[in-house]
Amino acid sequence: MKTTEDIGSLVVFTFQVHVLGKPLGHLGNLEVEFDWPKEVTNGKWLLYLTEIRLDGTSNFHCTHDIINPLNLLMSDEEKRMMRILRVEEEEGERNQKGKTVPVLSMQRQRKTFKLSCSSGARCIKFSCPLFNMTNSATLTVKSRLWNSTMIEDYSDASSVLVQGKATLKLKTTKSTINMKSSPLLIDVNIYPESGLQQNSGAPLWIIVVSVLAGVLLLAVICLLLWKVS
Secondary structure, eight states, X not given: OOBGGGTOOEEEEEEEEEOOSSOOGGGOEEEEEEEEEEEETTSOBOEEEEEEEEESXXXXXOOOTTSSTTOOBOOHHHHHHHHHHHHHHHHHHHHXXXXXXXXXXXSSXXXXXXXXXXXXXXXXXXXXXXXXXXXXXXXXXXXXXXXXXXXXXXXXXXXXXXXEEEEEEEEOSOTTOOOOOOOEEEEEEEEEEEEEEOTTSOEEEEEEEEOOHHHHHHHHHHHHHHHHO
């Protein structure tokens, strides 16, 4: 295995943080804390983080040991994705609304699985600080679904839900400032595509990602500014 493309399907999350009014300045720094579903309980890889890019902050990348620990080369697919992500974001959202999950026509009864931090998955907690953020910041989180784990352990699945968490937090030394942090669930819904089989007989997989990070993180920031003022 040499490139991230060898792992499996590309999964991209976009988180947007907006501050209405004046920036936090000397009051402190915001950070996004992740509970990331790194592997399943038997130790096999699940969602492999390849890169976290930051826009609107003085630090352009989030660095942590969990990000690309195998030092794999970035695939051409990911490079192309990052070049066109912003341009096609709105169009992609409109197209996603019109998509339907393929109807499964398997003869035998199939199962559904939920892999979350509390059951089925082992999660790693880490944070991405948003240094010198002004009024907005964007986190682009790139990862790969470990396809061999899906094929080996979930070949009898009709769907697999992989779930992590993201929480907006305030880091400050001022005891008079408080912020209630509510975790946001990150859902990755994975379906075997009906009628398509690999040479091994295992199903191919399609992915539907559901993330509502922008609106919820904005609401938390507004609450913070109201309390501070």
